Amino acid sequence: MTDATDTYLLLRAFCEELVRCGVTDACTSPGSRSTPIVLSLARTPGLRAWSHVDERVAGFFALGLAKRTGRPVAVACTSGTAAAELAPAVIEAAEARVPLIVLTADRPPELRDVGAGQTIDQIKLYGAAAKWFVEVGTHEATPERVRWMRALACRAAWTALDGPPGPVHLNLPLREPLVLDGPLPDGDPCPGRADGRPWVAHPVVPAPDELPHVPVAPAPRAVIVAGRDERDPALGEALAAFAAASRYPLLADPLSGARRGPAAIAHYDALLRDEPLAAELQPELVLRVGDLPTSKPLRAWLASLDAEQVTLDAEGAWHDPAGVVSERIAANPRATLAALTAEHRDAGDPAWLERWRAADRTAADAIAATLGDELSEPRVAAELIDALPPEATLFVAASMPIRDLETFAAARDDGPRVLSNRGANGIDGTVAAALGAAAAGEGPVVLHIGDVALAYDLGALLSARRLGLDLTIVLVNNDGGGIFDFLPVSREGADYERHVATPHGLDFAQAAALYGARHALAADVSALRTELARALGAGGVTVVEVRTQRAANVALHRRVWDAVGAAVSRAR
Numbered sequence: 424m425t426d427a428t429d430t431y432l433l434l435r436a437f438c439e440e441l442v443r444c445g446v447t448d449a450c451t452s453p454g455s456r457s458t459p460i461v462l463s464l465a466r467t468p469g470l471r472a473w474s475h476v477d478e479r480v481a482g483f484f485a486l487g488l489a490k491r492t493g494r495p496v497a498v499a500c501t502s503g504t505a506a507a508e509l510a511p512a513v514i515e516a517a518e519a520r521v522p523l524i525v526l527t528a529d530r531p532p533e534l535r536d537v538g539a540g541q542t543i544d545q546i547k548l549y550g551a552a553a554k555w556f557v558e559v560g561t562h563e564a565t566p567e568r569v570r571w572m573r574a575l576a577c578r579a580a581w582t583a584l585d586g587p588p589g590p591v592h593l594n595l596p597l598r599e600p601l602v603l604d605g606p607l608p609d610g611d612p613c614p615g616r617a618d619g620r621p622w623v624a625h626p627v628v629p630a631p632d633e634l635p636h637v638p639v640a641p642a643p644r645a646v647i648v649a650g651r652d653e654r655d656p657a658l659g660e661a662l663a664a665f666a667a668a669s670r671y672p673l674l675a676d677p678l679s680g681a682r683r684g685p686a687a688i689a690h691y692d693a694l695l696r697d698e699p700l701a702a703e704l705q706p707e708l709v710l711r712v713g714d715l716p717t718s719k720p721l722r723a724w725l726a727s728l729d730a731e732q733v734t735l736d737a738e739g740a741w742h743d744p745a746g747v748v749s750e751r752i753a754a755n756p757r758a759t760l761a762a763l764t765a766e767h768r769d770a771g772d773p774a775w776l777e778r779w780r781a782a783d784r785t786a787a788d789a790i791a792a793t794l795g796d797e798l799s800e801p802r803v804a805a806e807l808i809d810a811l812p813p814e815a816t817l818f819v820a821a822s823m824p825i826r827d828l829e830t831f832a833a834a835r836d837d838g839p840r841v842l843s844n845r846g847a848n849g850i851d852g853t854v855a856a857a858l859g860a861a862a863a864g865e866g867p868v869v870l871h872i873g874d875v876a877l878a879y880d881l882g883a884l885l886s887a888r889r890l891g892l893d894l895t896i897v898l899v900n901n902d903g904g905g906i907f908d909f910l911p912v913s914r915e916g917a918d919y920e921r922h923v924a925t926p927h928g929l930d931f932a933q934a935a936a937l938y939g940a941r942h943a944l945a946a947d948v949s950a951l952r953t954e955l956a957r958a959l960g961a962g963g964v965t966v967v968e969v970r971t972q973r974a975a976n977v978a979l980h981r982r983v984w985d986a987v988g989a990a991v992s993r994a995r
């Protein structure tokens with residue numbers, strides 16, 4: 424017979440091993456069945472346990488925390504639909520390669536499928552999104568089983584981190600009684616290893632500075648396309664250095680951290696909308712690093728090219744919807760670039776790089792002239808990249824914020840770190856994920872988000888309040904999904920408005936007040952700057968709201984694209 428003492432001894436060893444493996448954070452949510460897991464996490468020295476009411480919030484918070492730190496975050500919940508609430512974050516973690524350790528409490532086998540309350544089938548609940556599933560079972564705390572539990576924790580942490588990082592799922596059946604009736608006995612049936620070492624160590628073998636040889640032939644007309652890679656904060660700088668050394672234009676999504684340095688081309692999205700220019704600037708070689716950027720014109724251009732296209736990705740991820748990649752290099756991107764540098768040094772034709780740079784300057788001028796001094800959606804994106812200190816993290820929501828950032832952010836050598844949920848591009852869980860990034864305690868976090876995405880995840884503000892976290896939310900409120908106004912569906916009249924654009928008329932000042940957050944309206948650029956600085960200095964949560972009009976926003980974007988097109992053809 425197992426009793427609560429066995430359960431708690433096993434879980435104590437499990438949690439202790441997580442810490443020995445470098446796990447520093449866990450998220451909990453309330454419930455009865457999960458009591459032993461939650462109390463064990465909360466009482467483990469070295470583990471910060473973040474309490475959330477809503478499991479969907481807990482899951483995305485863990486995701487944001489793991490993204491910012493690169494360490495696996497444990498997230499525990501009770502049985503039933505509570506476990507299902509973690510699914511969106513587990514899916515995002517799988518798609519975006521973020522390490523999570525999901526611990527779901529379950530009924531023991533004799534209480535499954537017999538009408539016991541709050542019981543659903545949790546076996547492989549997350550399907551292929553979980554890298555590894557373990558039905559942990561119930562055990563006596565014998566030395567052998569405690570040892571197994573220690574190894575299990577290590578395996579969970581290392582599996583979450585290894586290969587492509589991602590979520591692992593451990594389902595833990597728990598029998599009543601769920602609380603101890605006295606202190607745990609002194610001593611451990613199987614103490615951990617000496618010196619705080621994990622039961623199973625997994626030393627990370629550093630990537631070699633130089634790989635022997637990478638078969639990518641230099642080309643005078645090459646470009647580098649850099650997309651999201653949140654794992655290696657030093658990769659952006661390495662990419663900029665490689666681009667400068669090779670003289671290859673660097674088309675870098677801000678999520679790559681590489682929109683910097685003398686070869687950066689910031690406005691490729693606007694430039695490649697111009698067909699003659701897109702046709703003129705045909706490269707012979709494309710080096711793609713990280714995810715494919717969001718920009719539609721860039722994607723269409725890449726799909727149309729008659730060029731060698733090479734992907735560099737730590738795990739050789741297959742990011743090639745158009746089927747045009749000719750070579751996949753599955754190796755540490757930074758080490759690969761180091762290996763390529765000597766052979767590619769000065770390989771780029773200076774006139775080719777200058778052609779791109781001149782076009783980029785032309786685009787920047789046309790954009791600035793078109794945007795003028797008005798506070799607009801594009802201007803918010805540009806201001807954030809410009810104004811935030813290097814130690815800040817900018818968390819960018821899906822929909823127009825991520826697109827405006829890509830289109831309008833200027834290159835900057837010491838810009839903030841940029842994070843986003845781009846695995847599955849959901850608008851769900853964005854506030855929670857930004858709060859998780861804030862909980863990492865590595866500098867201020869600013870969330871750039873639309874009104875629908877904020878309304879969707881307002882409940883996360885409860886966590887900000889309960890956990891005393893700091894977050895500045897820059898809300899672009901166009902009363903609906905402004906992105907859809909760019910699409911043909913926007914001509915479908917009232918049905919479009921009701922079912923696709925979904926205006927809501929919410930007063931976000933009241934929402935902020937409910938959660939004890941500050942709220943400020945910014946009506947012009949200088950107010951945005953002032954409120955941003957004030958919010959960053961204030962602590963707690965501030966919502967800085969910018970009100971815009973969806974139709975006017977579409978018109979402004981079209982004026983920008985037209986102005987860039989006209990300017991590049993004048994310059995031709």
Ligand SMILES: Cc1ncc(C[n+]2csc(CCOP(=O)(O)OP(=O)(O)O)c2C)c(N)n1
Binds near residue numbers: 821877
């Ligand atoms: C979970 C989820 N549901 C639906 C969508 C589809 N979707 C993409 S953008 C969007 C509207 C977002 O509106 P808002 O946050 O106000 O940003 P805006 O488009 O106005 O910039 C929706 C519903 C999604 N990406 N994720």
Ligand SMILES: [Mg+2]
Binds near residue numbers: 874875900901
């Ligand atoms: Mg909106």
